[in-house]
Amino acid sequence: MKKTIFIAMIAALAAPLAxxxxxxxxxxxxxxxxxxxxxxxxxxxESTTxxxxxGGYNYTQNFGVEAGFADLREAEKSGNGARIASEPKSIYLAATGTLPLNEQFALFGKVGVATTHVKVTGSAPGFSASGSDNRTSPYIGVGASFALNKNVSFVAEYENFGKIAKDGGSHIKADFVSAGVRYAF
Structure with missing residues (x-):
């Protein structure tokens, strides 16, 4: 009985949101x-897949907000018995601007902040070290979309996550070129 009431309450609260x-x-x-x-x-x-x-919300045809999670995967370089690798994961929040070109094509831009957690490992003969860094940096993105229908769009974009790790004079910068699918409700 309690389970049915709980489900009914969730449905009642979710209906206005939907x-x-x-x-x-x-x-x-x-x-x-x-x-x-x-x-x-x-x-x-170093480039990796x-x-x-x-997810996001468009307040108007031109302005909105977007939040996301990006797994930028491990990049590594090795040679002469030495190896260095970094593995960043980022969460971002950005304001979005969209410029519709016609019914199907649009250009968009994003400006916000990204918080990135990076694991870094390094090794050489007789030496091994690892560490991690959390860093918040400016985030920008630009792209284009093609609306297949009212709900489904294909997107292509470039995103820059800035300096995702920094320690003294050492740093790591990251960017991402991607394509994907967006579903609008």
Whole structure:
């Protein structure tokens, strides 16, 4: 009996939210994340396949908000018995702006903040070290969308997560080029 009442209460509370859901969307992207690592004057770039999940709400045709989680995957460089690797995961919140070009095509931009957790490991013959860093940095993104129908759109975008880790003169920067599908309610 209590379970039925609880489910009825959730349904009663969710009904007004579902009615107001127009403008809400969810999506997922897959693409290439690039990490630029600079450690004590030694620098390299490494690209890996990465993914993200996100959701947002468009208050108007032109303005909204978006939050998401991006797994930028592990990037590593090794040689001569040495290895360095970083594995960032980021959560972001951004204001969005959309410029519709016609009924199907639109350009969009995002500006906000990203909080990134990065695990870093390094090893060389006779040496091994690891650590992690949490860093909040500016987040920007630009992209384009193609509306297949009222609910489904294909998106392509570029996102810059800024300096995702920093320790003295060493730092890691990350960006992400991806394509995906967005579903609007």
């Amino acid at each position: 009615a107001q859901a127009e403008g809400a969307y969810i999506g997922g992207n897959v693409g290439r994340a690039e990490q630029k690592v600079n450690v004590e004057g030694y620098s390299f770039k 990465a993914w993200k999940l996100y």
